[in-house]
Amino acid sequence: MLSLDEVIITADxxxxxxxxxxxxxxxxxxxxxxxxxxxxxxxxxVLQKLVEAAMSLCKAQSAGMxxxxxxxxxxxxxxxxxxxxxxxxxxGEWMPRVSPCGTVIDRDTTxxxxxxxxHYSYNDGVxxxxxxALLTPFHAQGDPIGTVWVLSHDGQRRFDxxxxxxxxxxxxxxxxxxxxxxxxxxATDLALTERLQEISTExxxxxxxxxxxxxxxxAAALIMRSDFASIxxxxxxxxxxxxxRLLAHRGFSPEAEHxxxxxxxxxxxxxxxxxxxxxxxxxxxVERDELIAGSGEMPIYRRxxxxxxxxxxxxxxxxxxxxVLSTHWRQPHQPGERDLRLLDVLxxxxxxxxxxxxxxxxxxxxxxxxxxxxxxxxxxxxxxxRQTARRTDPDSFVRLITDRLAGLAASQDLLVRNDWHxxxxxxxxxxxxxxxxxxxxxxxxLSGPSLRLTPGAAQxxxxxxxxxxxxxxxxxxxxxxxxxxxxxxxxxxxxxSRFVLAWREKNGPPxxxxxxxxxxxxxxxxxVEHALDAEVDLAFAETGLSWTMxxxxxxxxxxxxxxxxxxxxxxxx
Amino acid sequence: MTARALIVEDEPLVAELLExxxxxxxxxxxxxxxxxxxxxALVETLTCDFAILDVNLRGCSTEPVAAVLRGxxxxxxxVSGYGNAQLSQQFxxxxxxxxxxxxxxxxxxxxxxxxxx
Numbered sequence: 001m002l003s004l005d006e007v008i009i010t011a012d013x014x015x016x017x018x019x020x021x022x023x024x025x026x027x028x029x030x031x032x033x034x035x036x037x038x039x040x041x042x043x044x045x046v047l048q049k050l051v052e053a054a055m056s057l058c059k060a061q062s063a064g065m066x067x068x069x070x071x072x073x074x075x076x077x078x079x080x081x082x083x084x085x086x087x088x089x090x091x092g093e094w095m096p097r098v099s100p101c102g103t104v105i106d107r108d109t110t111x112x113x114x115x116x117x118x119h120y121s122y123n124d125g126v127x128x129x130x131x132x133a134l135l136t137p138f139h140a141q142g143d144p145i146g147t148v149w150v151l152s153h154d155g156q157r158r159f160d161x162x163x164x165x166x167x168x169x170x171x172x173x174x175x176x177x178x179x180x181x182x183x184x185x186x187a188t189d190l191a192l193t194e195r196l197q198e199i200s201t202e203x204x205x206x207x208x209x210x211x212x213x214x215x216x217x218x219a220a221a222l223i224m225r226s227d228f229a230s231i232x233x234x235x236x237x238x239x240x241x242x243x244x245r246l247l248a249h250r251g252f253s254p255e256a257e258h259x260x261x262x263x264x265x266x267x268x269x270x271x272x273x274x275x276x277x278x279x280x281x282x283x284x285x286v287e288r289d290e291l292i293a294g295s296g297e298m299p300i301y302r303r304x305x306x307x308x309x310x311x312x313x314x315x316x317x318x319x320x321x322x323x324v325l326s327t328h329w330r331q332p333h334q335p336g337e338r339d340l341r342l343l344d345v346l347x348x349x350x351x352x353x354x355x356x357x358x359x360x361x362x363x364x365x366x367x368x369x370x371x372x373x374x375x376x377x378x379x380x381x382x383x384x385x386r387q388t389a390r391r392t393d394p395d396s397f398v399r400l401i402t403d404r405l406a407g408l409a410a411s412q413d414l415l416v417r418n419d420w421h422x423x424x425x426x427x428x429x430x431x432x433x434x435x436x437x438x439x440x441x442x443x444x445x446l447s448g449p450s451l452r453l454t455p456g457a458a459q460x461x462x463x464x465x466x467x468x469x470x471x472x473x474x475x476x477x478x479x480x481x482x483x484x485x486x487x488x489x490x491x492x493x494x495x496x497s498r499f500v501l502a503w504r505e506k507n508g509p510p511x512x513x514x515x516x517x518x519x520x521x522x523x524x525x526x527x528v529e530h531a532l533d534a535e536v537d538l539a540f541a542e543t544g545l546s547w548t549m550x551x552x553x554x555x556x557x558x559x560x561x562x563x564x565x566x567x568x569x570x571x572x573x
Numbered sequence: 574m575t576a577r578a579l580i581v582e583d584e585p586l587v588a589e590l591l592e593x594x595x596x597x598x599x600x601x602x603x604x605x606x607x608x609x610x611x612x613x614a615l616v617e618t619l620t621c622d623f624a625i626l627d628v629n630l631r632g633c634s635t636e637p638v639a640a641v642l643r644g645x646x647x648x649x650x651x652v653s654g655y656g657n658a659q660l661s662q663q664f665x666x667x668x669x670x671x672x673x674x675x676x677x678x679x680x681x682x683x684x685x686x687x688x689x690x
Contacts, residue, residue: 375654376584379672383590456631460585527585530607
């Protein structure tokens with residue numbers, strides 16, 4: 001690695017014979033550039049014309065214009081706003097601050113370097129030697145903010161003082177074009193701010209979120225100056241890792257729209273990558289992207305006319321992935337830092353919109369579900385009242401039915417508290433036997449592994465346990481001073497996946513089988529057998545009541561938690 | 574001869590209620606099951622004159638049972654707390670009784686389905 005001074009050969013310019021000035025050529029080029037600027041050509045296009053002029057005037061093999069910017073981490077970099085010749089394909093890419101451009105800016109003077117890659121380490125990705133580089137700074141408000149440069153690669157072309165003069169003259173035009181660029185940015189910023197404000201207002205008043213997605217897509221295309229844009233919403237319930245569904249797009253062909261309607265995390269696309277990484281993915285050129293270029297997606301990109309793209313994740317305020325916002329270009333393109341920051345503002349709004357419509361949808365589904373469950377519960381209460389009335393004398397009816405409704409309510413409470421995702425058996429036991437008070441701790445033993453019951457199993461078992469408890473207090477082991485109840489359960493996952501729950505009373509008063517089988521018995525035996533595909537054994541041994549149920553684990557245990565599946569409208573602009 | 578019912582209802586108390594209401598009205602119960610697989614195993618061969626099906630068995634639709642019954646020409650009646658929102662197109666016109674229901678409503682629905690069937 002050579003020292004910096006060893007690659008700087010600016011002093012050679014004074015010693016080399018200089019060719020005579022070509023004022024005519026120079027004037028032609030400058031006039032052309034002025035025409036471009038007056039003709040309202042976009043500033044980037046003016047800069048591109050400028051470097052093309054630099055290349056031809058200086059008979060260089062590559063030429064370019066670098067502008068000092070900040071990358072997403074706040075580091076200074078040089079963005080190649082324009083590039084021509086052998087390095088034209090690097091247009092839009094960037095170089096680190098520590099590079100020939102950085103040195104020229106630091107010293108604020110024109111410099112000539114020979115094989116600068118012998119000193120700087122930036123050159124790895126470029127892979128083409130620079131036999132000579134002539135660079136000159138240009139200024140805004142007196143500060144150097146970028147460089148115009150010409151290169152030779154073949155060792156033959158050597159730059160002279162005439163090239164230095166031409167490049168300095170072009171740098172002054174570059175400064176003018178830069179001012180134009182800044183004005184353009186201000187105008188775009190203004191348009192964007194207005195657009196964002198418009199969207200915010202619409203977001204606040206809009207209930208039909210579907211109508212807003214195309215607007216968000218249009219705003220994204222405007223911000224990023226892209227040819228295409230799309231918004232996709234994340235469906236976590238789809239497949240192992242979830243999938244993205246296309247909600248709205250701008251400019252996709254019917255084939256592209258169909259092909260990318262659903263995109264998984266395994267997809268070789270920027271949105272698939274974004275889903276995997278949960279962070280922004282930028283593909284400046286799909287043809288040069290190692291993963292995409294050789295993949296099955298490549299023909300689709302080619303036919304769709306997509307050459308570059310970026311995908312930005314839409315993240316909820318609690319960190320959940322909600323979807324992605326993508327923009328695509330027909331030409332290779334490296335989005336600028338400023339554009340990306342504006343896009344982030346839009347992404348925040350889009351994420352809020354999705355989150356809000358998700359929660360509206362979710363509330364509507366919950367309300368429907370609650371209504372249905374209430375109707376079903378009323379049918380259960382109706383049956384309970386009727387069965388109790390048929391088998392009880394009018395005097396005890398009110399007390400009994402009140403007790404039973406309280407038991408039912410306790411199970412409901414537990415279910416609601418657990419979001420209807422099931423109830424731990426031990427919690428259900430404690431809640432159904434809560435009326436025993438101190439007896440529950442002193443004379444009832446609970447033992448068994450953790451087991452989450454389904455809502456249905458919790459309701460059925462809740463009623464059975466409620467009746468067993470009531471019976472124990474009235475006639476059984478808890479009706480005297482010494483009785484005990486052992487409640488034990490086990491899971492036999494290995495064999496036939498059986499769940500066994502046993503209720504054993506001992507040391508109570510002598511037990512006699514009831515003369516008639518009432519509602520309690522029906523709930524303890526028939527209901528459990530019916531609802532849980534179980535076998536129930538109820539025995540009135542003299543030493544104490546014993547109740548045992550055996551059921552398939554699948555009939556009682558809650559499987560892993562599932563999310564609500566939300567239907568999404570597809571909106572295509 | 575007594576017309577006999579197949580009852581498919583996962584809520585045991587409601588199943589019992591249905592049984593009681595039918596028996597009190599003079600009908601018989603051929604079978605009463607609470608799980609879809611049991612219902613499907615029975616429905617091919619069971620001798621019964623009509624069926625009462627809860628639309629939703631813990632999240633599973635009983636429409637496959639209804640389809641077999643329709644194929645066998647056995648009339649059936651859906652009961653549901655969900656209205657007909659959960660029924661697919663081919664069963665939208667099937668008789669449906671909303672939960673909770675009274676004796677008379679059930680018996681009237683059973684009678685009219687037996688007459689029509």
